[in-house]
Amino acid sequence: HLFFTHKAEEKESFLQRLSGYPSIVITFHQNPDGDAYGSSLGLKFYLESKGKSNVTLISPTEPAEYLKWMPGASEVKVWDESHREIVEEADIIFCLDFSSGSRLKEMKDTVIQAKALKIVVDHHEQPESFGDLYYWDVKASSTCELIFRWIKDMEPEASITKEAAICLYTGLLTDTGSFRFDATTPAVHRIAAELLERGVVPAKVHRSLFDNNPLEKLKFLGFVLGEKLNYLPEYRVAYMAISEEELKRYNSRNGDTEGLVNQGLSIANSVMSVLFTEKEGQIRISFRSVGDFSVADFARAHFDGGGHKNASGGRSQLSLNETVEKFLTLLPNIKAELLSQPS
Ligand code: 5GP
Ligand code: MN
Structure with missing residues (x-):
């Protein structure tokens, strides 16, 4: 486990990059699921609530219809050559919910060669070493759980907006198979409880995800x-x-x-x-x-x-x-x- 915020000097280097008006790219695995999308949108809303408004979400492939109800989903860009410069010029690139470069598909080389500080937040086995900082825990239920924990590590009193809460709850829900897989720990339910306090309505999220079919x-x-x-x-x-x-x-x-x-x-x-x-x-x-x-x-x-x-x-x-x-x-x-x- 490499919890970079536990290392004072890494936290410092990250905060330095984050100060001012950095250009931030958030990306995630191809064919994104509720966790990839939820963690990325949740992080984006958190960064924006901190005044970091230069945040671009780029999906390696066209996202599925069933995620398009999510807050902020309409702003997600789908990778093509026109986004190359944003990636090349970014100060920070967050890589969420994957740790194998091939899952970036056509975007892979541009991200890996970019000069940005690359922060990998993930819970998959056997991460590759393309990132600069890793917030990685294979035992975590979801990347949304990790983003929640990371926010609290960075800022213990952080208050999470309703939009961010809906996004983070979505990934908890989908990656735990609606709170049934083994990774569904008391900690996961405590996070879910806090997200409910921020305004998440579980029935609404569940229906939007699963009862929204043609x-x-x-x-x-x-x-x-x-x-x-x-x-x-x-x-x-x-x-x-x-x-x-x-x-x-x-x-x-x-x-x-x-x-x-x-x-x-x-x-x-x-x-x-x-x-x-x-x-x-x-x-x-x-x-x-x-x-x-x-x-x-x-x-x-x-x-x-x-x-x-x-x-x-x-x-x-x-x-x-x-x-x-x-x-x-x-x-x-x-x-x-x-x-x-x-x-
Ligand atoms: P799914 O079947 O839903 O596409 O994927 C199941 C899980 O396996 C997800 O957590 C997904 O991120 C992971 N996964 C799917 N394909 C690959 C792959 O090619 N490589 C790795 N490392 N993980 C994968
Ligand atoms: Mn996941």
């Missing part, structure tokens, strides 16, 4: 559960593979597959669930597990990915069918570990 998305879910969900009781593994054609047939929008992979884990006794999706000829893979089976290790070893013990992602250059076949041939190697998990 009818087609539910029809798509019906199709996936009816036709695409496989379960292998001999391995305790569920998997689904969805082709680009099928996504198009249901008019699936960016982000519409979010959460789908969790459906597989609701099967009694299941230990791992995997979703393969084909997009622009590439295969994206989402892994989820319960218990001690590490899908981060599995994704890193076989599918060019990583993440957390129970939630990870990866990719494959093979076709959809070949990717599924490769996955199926790996299962005998991990069978013993899968079967040894408590139910």
Whole structure:
């Protein structure tokens, strides 16, 4: 753990950079989720409340529809060459909710080569060393939790605005699977409590995130559960593979597959669930597990990915069918570990 604000000289160097009117860029992982978006917008609102109004949020890829209700979301820029200068000239770049440069996609080289002080705030395993300062805790529920803790480290009496609170609450909610995953500690609930005191209405946030679907998305879910969900009781593994054609047939929008992979884990006794999706000829893979089976290790070893013990992602250059076949041939190697998990 490297909590830079615990080191007086690092805190000093950061505060010096922050003084005056610095140009600040906040970026986060491609295909942002509630935590990437929430932590970045929450931080932006906090910095603005401190009078730092030169803050630009840049997303490596087009964000999903289901996040667009969030306060400040309409100001998020999507990376293209026209933003190169902002990144090159920035004084500070915050890198939130990722610690592997490849997750910046086309933005990667510009960010890594920029002269700015780079501050990585994250909770993923095995961070790479492209940052100058790290506020990193693999045990944290979410980057939103870390941003909250960081604000309190910097300024114990900080009062968080309602807008910032809504954003930070969103990441706590989404990254803990609505306060159910193992990382849901008493500290997480205490943070949530303080955010509620700042004006968050839980039902509103939940409905905006999860009950805001076009009818087609539910029809798509019906199709996936009816036709695409496989379960292998001999391995305790569920998997689904969805082709680009099928996504198009249901008019699936960016982000519409979010959460789908969790459906597989609701099967009694299941230990791992995997979703393969084909997009622009590439295969994206989402892994989820319960218990001690590490899908981060599995994704890193076989599918060019990583993440957390129970939630990870990866990719494959093979076709959809070949990717599924490769996955199926790996299962005998991990069978013993899968079967040894408590139910
Ligand atoms: P998702 O399945 O929701 O895309 O990703 C699950 C978790 O794994 C998220 O926390 C995400 O940030 C992380 N993740 C997804 N893909 C990758 C990857 O390629 N590399 C790493 N290190 N983490 C990933
Ligand atoms: Mn996260």
